[in-house]
Amino acid sequence: MGRPILRRGKSVSLGIHVREEIPEMYSEFADFEVQRFLGRPDRLYTLDSEYEWFESIPKKEDMRVLAILLNRKNSSGRQGHDHLLIGNIGIHLIDRVSSKAEIGYLLFRKYWGRGYGTEAVSLVVDYAFQTLNLRKLTARVFEPNGASSAVLMKNGFRLAGRLREHQYINSIGYVDELYYELHRGS
Amino acid sequence: MGRPIVREGSGISLGILERSDIPQLYAEFNTPDVRRYLTGRERAVSLEAAYQMYDSAQKDTSTMTYAVAVNALRGKGSSDLAGTVALNHIDWANRRAEVAYILFRKYWGKGYGTEALSLAVMQAFWTLNLRKLTATVCRPNRPSVKVLEKNGFRKAVTFTNHVYVEHEGYVDEFIYELFRQE
Numbered sequence: 001m002g003r004p005i006l007r008r009g010k011s012v013s014l015g016i017h018v019r020e021e022i023p024e025m026y027s028e029f030a031d032f033e034v035q036r037f038l039g040r041p042d043r044l045y046t047l048d049s050e051y052e053w054f055e056s057i058p059k060k061e062d063m064r065v066l067a068i069l070l071n072r073k074n075s076s077g078r079q080g081h082d083h084l085l086i087g088n089i090g091i092h093l094i095d096r097v098s099s100k101a102e103i104g105y106l107l108f109r110k111y112w113g114r115g116y117g118t119e120a121v122s123l124v125v126d127y128a129f130q131t132l133n134l135r136k137l138t139a140r141v142f143e144p145n146g147a148s149s150a151v152l153m154k155n156g157f158r159l160a161g162r163l164r165e166h167q168y169i170n171s172i173g174y175v176d177e178l179y180y181e182l183h184r185g186s
Numbered sequence: 187m188g189r190p191i192v193r194e195g196s197g198i199s200l201g202i203l204e205r206s207d208i209p210q211l212y213a214e215f216n217t218p219d220v221r222r223y224l225t226g227r228e229r230a231v232s233l234e235a236a237y238q239m240y241d242s243a244q245k246d247t248s249t250m251t252y253a254v255a256v257n258a259l260r261g262k263g264s265s266d267l268a269g270t271v272a273l274n275h276i277d278w279a280n281r282r283a284e285v286a287y288i289l290f291r292k293y294w295g296k297g298y299g300t301e302a303l304s305l306a307v308m309q310a311f312w313t314l315n316l317r318k319l320t321a322t323v324c325r326p327n328r329p330s331v332k333v334l335e336k337n338g339f340r341k342a343v344t345f346t347n348h349v350y351v352e353h354e355g356y357v358d359e360f361i362y363e364l365f366r367q368e
Protein backbone atom coordinates (compact mmCIF):
# COMPACT_ATOMS: atom_id res chain seq x y z
CA MET A 1 0.00 0.00 0.00
CA GLY A 2 1.37 3.42 -0.91
CA ARG A 3 1.10 6.24 1.53
CA PRO A 4 -1.01 9.32 0.73
CA ILE A 5 1.05 12.04 -0.95
CA LEU A 6 -0.11 15.62 -0.33
CA ARG A 7 2.36 17.56 -2.49
CA ARG A 8 4.60 16.34 -5.31
CA GLY A 9 7.73 18.25 -6.23
CA LYS A 10 10.54 17.69 -8.71
CA SER A 11 12.90 15.90 -6.30
CA VAL A 12 10.89 15.51 -3.11
CA SER A 13 7.26 15.11 -2.07
CA LEU A 14 5.33 15.55 1.15
CA GLY A 15 3.30 12.65 2.51
CA ILE A 16 1.72 11.16 5.60
CA HIS A 17 4.00 9.45 8.13
CA VAL A 18 3.59 5.70 8.59
CA ARG A 19 4.12 3.93 11.90
CA GLU A 20 6.85 1.57 10.61
CA GLU A 21 9.25 4.43 9.90
CA ILE A 22 9.29 5.82 13.45
CA PRO A 23 12.39 3.79 14.56
CA GLU A 24 14.31 4.94 11.48
CA MET A 25 13.41 8.58 12.16
CA TYR A 26 14.30 8.15 15.78
CA SER A 27 17.82 6.97 15.03
CA GLU A 28 18.45 9.39 12.14
CA PHE A 29 17.34 12.39 14.20
CA ALA A 30 19.51 11.35 17.16
CA ASP A 31 22.53 12.52 15.10
CA PHE A 32 24.32 15.35 16.92
CA GLU A 33 24.58 17.43 13.73
CA VAL A 34 20.83 17.19 13.15
CA GLN A 35 19.97 18.04 16.77
CA ARG A 36 22.47 20.84 17.11
CA PHE A 37 20.26 23.71 15.99
CA LEU A 38 16.92 22.41 17.25
CA GLY A 39 15.22 23.96 20.23
CA ARG A 40 15.52 21.44 23.06
CA PRO A 41 18.88 19.66 23.07
CA ASP A 42 18.54 19.18 26.84
CA ARG A 43 15.54 16.90 26.47
CA LEU A 44 15.82 13.10 26.24
CA TYR A 45 13.63 11.46 23.64
CA THR A 46 12.83 7.77 23.90
CA LEU A 47 11.50 5.52 21.16
CA ASP A 48 8.28 5.22 23.17
CA SER A 49 7.89 8.99 23.31
CA GLU A 50 8.33 9.09 19.51
CA TYR A 51 5.46 6.62 19.11
CA GLU A 52 3.32 8.74 21.44
CA TRP A 53 4.19 11.77 19.33
CA PHE A 54 3.20 9.85 16.19
CA GLU A 55 -0.14 8.82 17.73
CA SER A 56 -0.86 12.40 18.78
CA ILE A 57 -0.33 13.97 15.32
CA PRO A 58 -3.81 13.33 13.88
CA LYS A 59 -5.47 14.53 17.10
CA LYS A 60 -3.82 17.94 17.12
CA GLU A 61 -5.74 20.66 15.33
CA ASP A 62 -3.02 23.27 15.80
CA MET A 63 -0.29 21.41 13.92
CA ARG A 64 0.42 19.32 10.81
CA VAL A 65 3.49 17.13 10.49
CA LEU A 66 4.40 15.69 7.09
CA ALA A 67 7.06 13.26 5.89
CA ILE A 68 9.62 14.55 3.37
CA LEU A 69 10.07 11.81 0.74
CA LEU A 70 12.66 11.48 -1.97
CA ASN A 71 11.04 10.86 -5.35
CA ARG A 72 12.32 7.54 -6.70
CA LYS A 73 13.56 7.40 -10.24
CA ASN A 74 11.97 4.71 -12.44
CA SER A 75 9.37 4.07 -9.79
CA SER A 76 6.31 2.28 -11.05
CA GLY A 77 4.28 5.37 -10.26
CA ARG A 78 3.40 4.04 -6.85
CA GLN A 79 5.18 5.52 -3.85
CA GLY A 80 6.61 2.90 -1.51
CA HIS A 81 7.17 3.84 2.06
CA ASP A 82 10.31 2.73 3.81
CA HIS A 83 13.46 3.86 2.00
CA LEU A 84 12.08 7.09 0.61
CA LEU A 85 11.82 8.93 3.90
CA ILE A 86 14.46 11.69 4.23
CA GLY A 87 13.04 13.94 6.95
CA ASN A 88 10.00 15.74 8.18
CA ILE A 89 8.43 19.15 8.09
CA GLY A 90 5.81 20.63 10.38
CA ILE A 91 3.34 23.47 10.53
CA HIS A 92 3.01 24.41 14.20
CA LEU A 93 1.12 26.88 16.38
CA ILE A 94 -1.65 27.16 13.81
CA ASP A 95 -3.51 30.30 14.87
CA ARG A 96 -6.93 30.20 13.22
CA VAL A 97 -8.06 33.68 14.27
CA SER A 98 -4.98 35.45 12.95
CA SER A 99 -4.63 32.85 10.17
CA LYS A 100 -0.92 32.18 10.65
CA ALA A 101 1.46 29.42 11.74
CA GLU A 102 5.13 28.60 12.24
CA ILE A 103 7.10 26.03 10.21
CA GLY A 104 9.97 23.76 11.25
CA TYR A 105 11.86 21.08 9.31
CA LEU A 106 14.74 18.63 9.42
CA LEU A 107 16.43 16.28 7.00
CA PHE A 108 18.51 13.19 7.70
CA ARG A 109 22.18 14.18 7.64
CA LYS A 110 23.09 12.28 4.48
CA TYR A 111 20.55 14.21 2.36
CA TRP A 112 21.76 17.73 3.16
CA GLY A 113 23.06 20.15 0.56
CA ARG A 114 21.17 18.91 -2.49
CA GLY A 115 18.32 21.41 -2.55
CA TYR A 116 15.85 19.07 -0.86
CA GLY A 117 15.29 21.39 2.11
CA THR A 118 14.54 24.30 -0.23
CA GLU A 119 12.01 22.28 -2.22
CA ALA A 120 10.37 20.78 0.89
CA VAL A 121 9.80 24.28 2.30
CA SER A 122 8.31 25.46 -1.00
CA LEU A 123 5.88 22.53 -0.90
CA VAL A 124 4.86 23.12 2.71
CA VAL A 125 4.33 26.83 1.98
CA ASP A 126 1.94 25.85 -0.80
CA TYR A 127 0.18 23.37 1.49
CA ALA A 128 -0.18 25.99 4.26
CA PHE A 129 -1.52 28.69 1.95
CA GLN A 130 -3.60 26.63 -0.45
CA THR A 131 -4.83 23.70 1.65
CA LEU A 132 -4.97 25.21 5.15
CA ASN A 133 -5.83 28.63 3.65
CA LEU A 134 -3.44 30.40 6.02
CA ARG A 135 -2.38 33.98 5.39
CA LYS A 136 1.07 34.05 6.89
CA LEU A 137 3.99 31.82 8.00
CA THR A 138 6.91 32.43 10.33
CA ALA A 139 10.09 30.48 11.12
CA ARG A 140 12.88 30.72 13.68
CA VAL A 141 16.55 29.92 13.06
CA PHE A 142 19.61 30.04 15.31
CA GLU A 143 22.09 32.30 13.55
CA PRO A 144 24.93 29.78 12.96
CA ASN A 145 22.46 27.60 11.02
CA GLY A 146 23.25 29.26 7.68
CA ALA A 147 21.70 26.48 5.60
CA SER A 148 18.31 26.94 7.27
CA SER A 149 18.34 30.73 6.76
CA ALA A 150 19.32 30.18 3.11
CA VAL A 151 16.41 27.77 2.63
CA LEU A 152 13.96 30.36 3.99
CA MET A 153 15.34 33.30 2.00
CA LYS A 154 15.26 31.25 -1.20
CA ASN A 155 11.56 30.75 -0.50
CA GLY A 156 10.91 34.48 -0.09
CA PHE A 157 10.91 34.69 3.71
CA ARG A 158 12.01 38.07 5.10
CA LEU A 159 14.00 38.66 8.28
CA ALA A 160 11.67 40.22 10.89
CA GLY A 161 14.28 40.62 13.60
CA ARG A 162 16.57 38.84 16.02
CA LEU A 163 16.63 38.01 19.70
CA ARG A 164 20.22 38.46 20.79
CA GLU A 165 22.22 35.79 22.64
CA HIS A 166 19.00 33.90 23.04
CA GLN A 167 20.01 30.25 22.92
CA TYR A 168 22.96 28.34 24.28
CA ILE A 169 24.44 25.99 21.69
CA ASN A 170 26.85 23.23 22.58
CA SER A 171 30.48 24.34 22.06
CA ILE A 172 29.45 27.67 20.47
CA GLY A 173 27.85 29.60 23.36
CA TYR A 174 24.86 31.97 23.32
CA VAL A 175 23.70 32.68 19.77
CA ASP A 176 21.06 34.98 18.25
CA GLU A 177 17.68 33.63 17.23
CA LEU A 178 16.50 34.97 13.84
CA TYR A 179 12.80 35.42 13.11
CA TYR A 180 11.51 35.17 9.53
CA GLU A 181 8.08 35.87 8.06
CA LEU A 182 6.30 35.20 4.75
CA HIS A 183 2.96 36.68 3.71
CA ARG A 184 0.81 34.82 1.22
CA GLY A 185 0.88 36.48 -2.19
CA SER A 186 4.04 38.46 -1.40
CA MET B 187 -4.42 37.46 57.24
CA GLY B 188 -2.45 39.74 54.93
CA ARG B 189 -1.08 38.65 51.57
CA PRO B 190 2.59 37.59 51.72
CA ILE B 191 4.67 40.10 49.75
CA VAL B 192 7.61 38.87 47.69
CA ARG B 193 8.83 42.26 46.45
CA GLU B 194 7.81 45.66 47.74
CA GLY B 195 7.47 48.78 45.60
CA SER B 196 6.35 52.32 46.38
CA GLY B 197 2.83 52.28 44.89
CA ILE B 198 2.29 48.55 44.45
CA SER B 199 3.98 45.33 45.55
CA LEU B 200 4.22 41.81 44.20
CA GLY B 201 2.62 39.18 46.40
CA ILE B 202 1.44 35.60 46.40
CA LEU B 203 -1.59 34.92 44.24
CA GLU B 204 -4.11 32.86 46.22
CA ARG B 205 -6.72 30.45 44.91
CA SER B 206 -9.34 32.68 46.55
CA ASP B 207 -8.26 35.54 44.20
CA ILE B 208 -9.44 33.64 41.13
CA PRO B 209 -13.11 34.78 41.09
CA GLN B 210 -12.02 38.43 41.23
CA LEU B 211 -9.39 37.96 38.49
CA TYR B 212 -11.90 36.06 36.41
CA ALA B 213 -14.42 38.92 36.62
CA GLU B 214 -11.94 41.78 36.15
CA PHE B 215 -9.98 40.18 33.29
CA ASN B 216 -13.12 39.26 31.36
CA THR B 217 -13.96 42.73 30.14
CA PRO B 218 -13.47 43.81 26.50
CA ASP B 219 -11.11 46.66 27.53
CA VAL B 220 -8.73 44.36 29.36
CA ARG B 221 -8.92 41.49 26.86
CA ARG B 222 -8.57 43.62 23.75
CA TYR B 223 -4.92 42.77 23.04
CA LEU B 224 -4.47 39.62 25.13
CA THR B 225 -3.53 36.30 23.58
CA GLY B 226 -6.50 33.96 23.60
CA ARG B 227 -8.94 36.88 23.72
CA GLU B 228 -11.32 35.04 21.38
CA ARG B 229 -11.80 32.20 23.85
CA ALA B 230 -14.65 32.04 26.33
CA VAL B 231 -13.12 30.41 29.43
CA SER B 232 -15.24 29.21 32.35
CA LEU B 233 -14.53 30.01 36.01
CA GLU B 234 -13.95 26.29 36.54
CA ALA B 235 -11.27 26.32 33.81
CA ALA B 236 -9.66 29.36 35.45
CA TYR B 237 -9.35 27.39 38.72
CA GLN B 238 -7.85 24.46 36.81
CA MET B 239 -5.27 26.73 35.17
CA TYR B 240 -4.36 28.12 38.59
CA ASP B 241 -3.99 24.60 40.03
CA SER B 242 -1.83 23.30 37.19
CA ALA B 243 0.37 26.43 37.31
CA GLN B 244 1.15 25.67 40.97
CA LYS B 245 2.92 22.48 39.86
CA ASP B 246 4.59 23.96 36.79
CA THR B 247 8.18 25.18 37.25
CA SER B 248 8.11 27.01 33.90
CA THR B 249 5.59 29.64 34.97
CA MET B 250 5.22 31.99 37.94
CA THR B 251 2.36 34.44 38.45
CA TYR B 252 2.45 37.18 41.09
CA ALA B 253 -0.39 39.26 42.51
CA VAL B 254 -0.01 43.00 41.96
CA ALA B 255 -1.34 44.59 45.16
CA VAL B 256 -1.82 48.29 45.79
CA ASN B 257 0.14 49.28 48.89
CA ALA B 258 -2.20 50.09 51.79
CA LEU B 259 -1.95 53.58 53.23
CA ARG B 260 -0.30 53.66 56.63
CA GLY B 261 -2.80 52.64 59.28
CA LYS B 262 -5.41 51.61 56.69
CA GLY B 263 -6.60 48.01 56.23
CA SER B 264 -5.28 45.36 53.81
CA SER B 265 -4.03 46.07 50.31
CA ASP B 266 -6.20 45.72 47.20
CA LEU B 267 -5.53 43.30 44.37
CA ALA B 268 -4.96 45.31 41.16
CA GLY B 269 -3.89 42.61 38.67
CA THR B 270 -1.13 40.10 37.94
CA VAL B 271 2.32 39.96 36.44
CA ALA B 272 3.68 36.64 35.23
CA LEU B 273 6.95 35.06 34.15
CA ASN B 274 5.98 32.49 31.52
CA HIS B 275 7.90 29.94 29.45
CA ILE B 276 10.73 30.05 31.94
CA ASP B 277 13.57 28.34 30.08
CA TRP B 278 16.02 27.23 32.74
CA ALA B 279 18.58 25.88 30.25
CA ASN B 280 18.84 29.28 28.55
CA ARG B 281 18.03 31.25 31.70
CA ARG B 282 15.29 33.39 30.23
CA ALA B 283 11.52 33.93 30.43
CA GLU B 284 8.67 35.88 28.90
CA VAL B 285 6.96 38.53 31.00
CA ALA B 286 3.26 39.48 30.83
CA TYR B 287 1.15 41.86 32.93
CA ILE B 288 -2.53 42.70 33.28
CA LEU B 289 -4.16 45.29 35.52
CA PHE B 290 -7.84 45.72 36.31
CA ARG B 291 -9.30 48.60 34.28
CA LYS B 292 -9.80 50.91 37.25
CA TYR B 293 -6.08 50.86 38.10
CA TRP B 294 -4.77 51.90 34.67
CA GLY B 295 -2.83 55.13 34.14
CA LYS B 296 -1.39 55.46 37.65
CA GLY B 297 2.08 54.12 36.92
CA TYR B 298 1.25 50.73 38.46
CA GLY B 299 1.94 48.82 35.23
CA THR B 300 5.41 50.38 34.97
CA GLU B 301 6.21 49.57 38.58
CA ALA B 302 4.77 46.04 38.42
CA LEU B 303 7.02 45.28 35.44
CA SER B 304 10.09 46.74 37.17
CA LEU B 305 9.46 44.54 40.21
CA ALA B 306 8.94 41.47 38.01
CA VAL B 307 12.23 42.26 36.24
CA MET B 308 14.06 42.35 39.58
CA GLN B 309 12.35 39.14 40.65
CA ALA B 310 13.42 37.43 37.41
CA PHE B 311 17.04 38.61 37.46
CA TRP B 312 17.85 38.61 41.16
CA THR B 313 15.59 35.94 42.67
CA LEU B 314 15.30 33.46 39.78
CA ASN B 315 18.81 34.30 38.49
CA LEU B 316 17.64 34.61 34.87
CA ARG B 317 19.80 36.49 32.36
CA LYS B 318 17.21 37.70 29.88
CA LEU B 319 13.51 38.60 29.52
CA THR B 320 11.31 38.99 26.46
CA ALA B 321 7.80 40.39 26.00
CA THR B 322 5.38 40.22 23.09
CA VAL B 323 3.13 43.19 22.42
CA CYS B 324 1.16 44.46 19.44
CA ARG B 325 1.66 47.92 17.98
CA PRO B 326 -1.71 49.46 18.95
CA ASN B 327 -1.27 48.52 22.63
CA ARG B 328 0.40 51.87 23.35
CA PRO B 329 0.29 51.70 27.17
CA SER B 330 2.00 48.31 27.12
CA VAL B 331 4.69 49.45 24.65
CA LYS B 332 5.28 52.49 26.90
CA VAL B 333 5.59 50.33 30.01
CA LEU B 334 8.21 48.14 28.30
CA GLU B 335 10.25 51.05 26.96
CA LYS B 336 10.18 52.84 30.33
CA ASN B 337 11.72 49.69 31.81
CA GLY B 338 14.54 49.65 29.26
CA PHE B 339 13.23 46.88 26.99
CA ARG B 340 14.46 47.11 23.38
CA LYS B 341 12.41 46.23 20.29
CA ALA B 342 14.06 43.18 18.69
CA VAL B 343 11.51 41.74 16.23
CA THR B 344 8.70 43.32 14.19
CA PHE B 345 6.18 40.95 12.63
CA THR B 346 4.10 42.87 10.07
CA ASN B 347 0.29 42.46 9.83
CA HIS B 348 0.62 39.64 12.30
CA VAL B 349 -2.35 39.38 14.65
CA TYR B 350 -6.02 40.10 14.16
CA VAL B 351 -7.63 42.66 16.47
CA GLU B 352 -11.31 43.50 16.29
CA HIS B 353 -12.03 46.86 14.55
CA GLU B 354 -8.33 47.23 13.69
CA GLY B 355 -7.66 44.29 11.37
CA TYR B 356 -4.20 42.70 11.17
CA VAL B 357 -1.74 44.68 13.27
CA ASP B 358 2.03 44.47 13.74
CA GLU B 359 3.44 42.56 16.68
CA PHE B 360 6.75 43.25 18.42
CA ILE B 361 9.05 41.13 20.55
CA TYR B 362 11.01 43.19 23.09
CA GLU B 363 14.06 41.98 25.00
CA LEU B 364 15.93 43.03 28.13
CA PHE B 365 19.26 41.69 29.41
CA ARG B 366 20.31 41.68 33.01
CA GLN B 367 22.96 44.33 33.70
CA GLU B 368 25.76 42.53 35.46
Ligand SMILES: CC(C)(COP(=O)(O)OP(=O)(O)OC[C@H]1O[C@@H](n2cnc3c(N)ncnc32)[C@H](O)[C@@H]1OP(=O)(O)O)[C@@H](O)C(=O)NCCC(=O)NCCS
Nearest residue numbers: 034037105106107112113114115116117118146147148150
Ligand atom coordinates in the same frame (compact mmCIF):
# COMPACT_ATOMS: atom_id res chain seq x y z
C1 LIG C 1 18.31 23.12 7.41
C2 LIG C 1 18.22 21.94 6.44
C3 LIG C 1 16.80 21.45 6.37
C4 LIG C 1 18.68 22.45 5.06
O1 LIG C 1 18.34 21.49 4.08
P1 LIG C 1 19.24 21.24 2.76
O2 LIG C 1 18.48 20.32 1.89
O3 LIG C 1 20.60 20.89 3.15
O4 LIG C 1 19.23 22.70 2.14
P2 LIG C 1 19.35 23.05 0.59
O5 LIG C 1 20.33 22.15 -0.04
O6 LIG C 1 17.99 23.12 -0.02
O7 LIG C 1 19.86 24.54 0.66
C5 LIG C 1 20.90 24.86 1.52
C6 LIG C 1 21.41 26.21 1.09
O8 LIG C 1 22.14 26.73 2.18
C7 LIG C 1 23.42 27.10 1.76
N1 LIG C 1 24.26 26.94 2.92
C8 LIG C 1 24.72 25.81 3.48
N2 LIG C 1 25.44 26.08 4.57
C9 LIG C 1 25.45 27.43 4.70
C10 LIG C 1 26.01 28.33 5.62
N3 LIG C 1 26.75 27.90 6.64
N4 LIG C 1 25.81 29.65 5.44
C11 LIG C 1 25.06 30.10 4.42
N5 LIG C 1 24.48 29.29 3.50
C12 LIG C 1 24.68 27.97 3.65
C13 LIG C 1 23.72 26.18 0.63
O9 LIG C 1 24.71 26.74 -0.17
C14 LIG C 1 22.38 26.12 -0.08
O10 LIG C 1 22.16 27.26 -0.85
P3 LIG C 1 22.36 27.20 -2.46
O11 LIG C 1 21.44 26.16 -2.97
O12 LIG C 1 22.01 28.57 -2.89
O13 LIG C 1 23.80 26.85 -2.66
C15 LIG C 1 19.17 20.79 6.88
O14 LIG C 1 20.46 21.31 6.98
C16 LIG C 1 18.80 20.16 8.20
O15 LIG C 1 17.95 19.30 8.28
N6 LIG C 1 19.46 20.58 9.32
C17 LIG C 1 19.25 20.02 10.64
C18 LIG C 1 17.92 20.41 11.26
C19 LIG C 1 17.72 21.88 11.28
O16 LIG C 1 18.62 22.66 11.60
N7 LIG C 1 16.51 22.31 10.89
C20 LIG C 1 16.14 23.72 10.82
C21 LIG C 1 15.90 24.30 12.15
S1 LIG C 1 15.53 26.05 11.99
Ligand SMILES: CC(C)(COP(=O)(O)OP(=O)(O)OC[C@H]1O[C@@H](n2cnc3c(N)ncnc32)[C@H](O)[C@@H]1OP(=O)(O)O)[C@@H](O)C(=O)NCCC(=O)NCCS
Nearest residue numbers: 220287288289294295296297298299300323328329330332
Ligand atom coordinates in the same frame (compact mmCIF):
# COMPACT_ATOMS: atom_id res chain seq x y z
C1 LIG D 1 -0.61 47.53 29.87
C2 LIG D 1 -1.07 47.98 31.27
C3 LIG D 1 -0.61 46.96 32.28
C4 LIG D 1 -0.44 49.34 31.54
O1 LIG D 1 -0.60 49.63 32.91
P1 LIG D 1 -0.74 51.12 33.48
O2 LIG D 1 -0.62 51.05 34.94
O3 LIG D 1 -1.95 51.74 32.92
O4 LIG D 1 0.55 51.77 32.86
P2 LIG D 1 1.33 53.03 33.41
O5 LIG D 1 0.36 53.96 34.03
O6 LIG D 1 2.46 52.54 34.25
O7 LIG D 1 1.95 53.61 32.08
C5 LIG D 1 1.18 53.71 30.95
C6 LIG D 1 1.88 54.64 30.00
O8 LIG D 1 1.22 54.56 28.75
C7 LIG D 1 0.77 55.85 28.38
N1 LIG D 1 -0.46 55.71 27.62
C8 LIG D 1 -1.65 55.30 28.06
N2 LIG D 1 -2.53 55.30 27.03
C9 LIG D 1 -1.85 55.69 25.94
C10 LIG D 1 -2.21 55.89 24.58
N3 LIG D 1 -3.44 55.64 24.14
N4 LIG D 1 -1.25 56.30 23.75
C11 LIG D 1 0.00 56.55 24.16
N5 LIG D 1 0.40 56.38 25.45
C12 LIG D 1 -0.52 55.95 26.32
C13 LIG D 1 0.58 56.58 29.67
O9 LIG D 1 0.60 57.98 29.47
C14 LIG D 1 1.77 56.08 30.47
O10 LIG D 1 2.97 56.72 30.07
P3 LIG D 1 3.58 57.95 30.90
O11 LIG D 1 3.83 57.44 32.28
O12 LIG D 1 4.82 58.29 30.17
O13 LIG D 1 2.53 59.01 30.88
C15 LIG D 1 -2.61 48.11 31.32
O14 LIG D 1 -3.00 49.03 30.34
C16 LIG D 1 -3.35 46.83 31.11
O15 LIG D 1 -3.55 46.04 32.02
N6 LIG D 1 -3.84 46.56 29.86
C17 LIG D 1 -4.62 45.39 29.54
C18 LIG D 1 -3.81 44.13 29.50
C19 LIG D 1 -2.69 44.19 28.52
O16 LIG D 1 -2.86 44.61 27.38
N7 LIG D 1 -1.52 43.77 28.96
C20 LIG D 1 -0.31 43.78 28.16
C21 LIG D 1 -0.30 42.70 27.14
S1 LIG D 1 1.16 42.85 26.13
